[in-house]
Amino acid sequence: MADGGVGNLESARDEAWAAPLETMDVSLAERFQNDTMWPFFERLRAEDPVHHCAESEFGSYWSVTKYADIMTVDTNHGVFSSEGGITIANPREDFHLPMFIAMDPPKHDAQRKVVSPIVAPHNLAVLEGIIRERAQKIFDELPIGETFDWVDRVSIELTTQMLATLFDFPWEDRRKLTRWSDVATAAPESGIIESEESGQQELMECAAYFTHLWNERVNAEPGNDLISMMAHADATRNMEPMEYLGNLILLIVGGNDTTRNSITGGLLALNQNPGEYQKLRDNPALITSMVPEIIRWQTPLAHMRRTATADFELRDKTIRAGDKVVMWYVSGNRDADAIENPDAFIIDRPRPRQHLSFGFGIHRCVGNRLAEMQLKIVWEEILKRWPFVEVVGEPRRVRSSFVKGYESLPVRIPG
Ligand code: HEM
Secondary structure: OOOOOHHHHHHHHHHHHHOOHHHOOOOOHHHHHOOOOHHHHHHHHHHOOEEEEOOOOOOOEEEEOOHHHHHHHHOOOOOEEOOOOOOOOOOOHHHOOOOHHHOOOOHHHHHHHHHHHHHOHHHHHHHHHHHHHHHHHHHHOOOOOOEEEHHHHHHHHHHHHHHHHHHOOOHHHOHHHHHHHHHHHOOHHHOOOOOHHHHHHHHHHHHHHHHHHHHHHHOOOOOOOHHHHHHHOOOOOOOOHHHHHHHHHHHHHHHHHHHHHHHHHHHHHHHHOHHHHHHHHHOHHHHHHHHHHHHHHHOOEOEEEEEEOOOEEEOOEEEOOOOEEEEEHHHHOOOOOOOOOOOOOOOOOOOOOOOOOOOOHHHOOOOHHHHHHHHHHHHHHHHHHOOOOEEOOOOEEOOOOOEOOEEEOEEEOOO
8 A cells, every 4th residue: 555664654553543533634744755644544534534623734624535525525616615725725815826726617617618628639639649759759868777766857857848748838948847836836844945935936937937928829820738728718818917827837737746746656556566567568458547547546636625615514524614625535545435445556457547536526637638648658658668667766755745746766777
């Protein structure tokens, strides 16, 4: 299940089952960083699936931990609003970034519709060719017989290139996208930014850069990239600067961290499950079912948050209007009542798409097919080249209970 040190996990399990339920707080970032959050969710699913935590770094909040209950919340946007923010941390009042993931209908629907054509089937087909060609180049340049960081050389580079393609972003500057994505999700203690202020300043540089691109495209013929789509549509052409920045951040972070961490997570999962890696070598057609299994197993966004707009009964609990409600996808994806043998990584699972990683309801991930396509290309290209990419050290994980991912993963491609 978890891939942190076994000792760590065992003591976490003791702690999780001994701790008083009333004060249990599953939002602690360090548990995600050392991969020991699993038994805490196990306990909540078993003993208090709709759990109220009265005090935490983020104030009081409800945890919804079972698959079916998460579906109930995610598909009821009438009661569970996205307006108050979509992560457990409240949005900053002095740096408010409106974005459509944190809006309710009708504005959400109108703005979402503007960018959705980016993943229309004909556009995906065009993107597939470009993404594959670029991926091939990355793989062809990897060192053989040497240890290198898979996150930096492969996962970040591939997803940054995909994003640059979606925005038709100046190619030589594409790592700026990686940086802005990291800055946008960085906690002050993460070491990524020096202070909240310096982070905000970097995001304003992002806004200035993209405003320049907007001005170029608004006066040109409508194109097939995300900036042009927003510049030419009624629902988005008159956005305030902070709303433009907010939606950019949404598209940058949405497409970046998530796919990046699935690329890394997949390699890690296969290394931890050599039998599955062998199955894949024997039958590369299993990539089709392995891709959604990777996305379930990784769950790149551990949660989404809503705010109740009315009292609501969920199981034996009453959630009150105004309460913060956190849907823990990371827990729902390990719920044995919904998914058979959920802790195991099984690349030929029946119904592998049955998972919560993309959410459900009106906010269900816009980029889900694109993300799956990117992962499919990655594994097709890897298998064409090498029978084995070996993980040779421990992964370093992100310190966050929202973005569930990796900072580095040392690997070696045997000569
Ligand atoms: C494995 C990769 C990905 C995962 C796990 C993921 C996950 C999610 C999740 C959990 C949500 C919110 C769902 C909800 O609240 O019900 C979401 C929304 C969104 N995602 Fe993704 N995502 C991924 C890739 C992408 C990509 C490649 C893009 C492309 C730009 C993208 C763009 C978006 C956007 C724009 C939204 C907001 C949708 C809305 O509010 O209507 N995502 N994603």
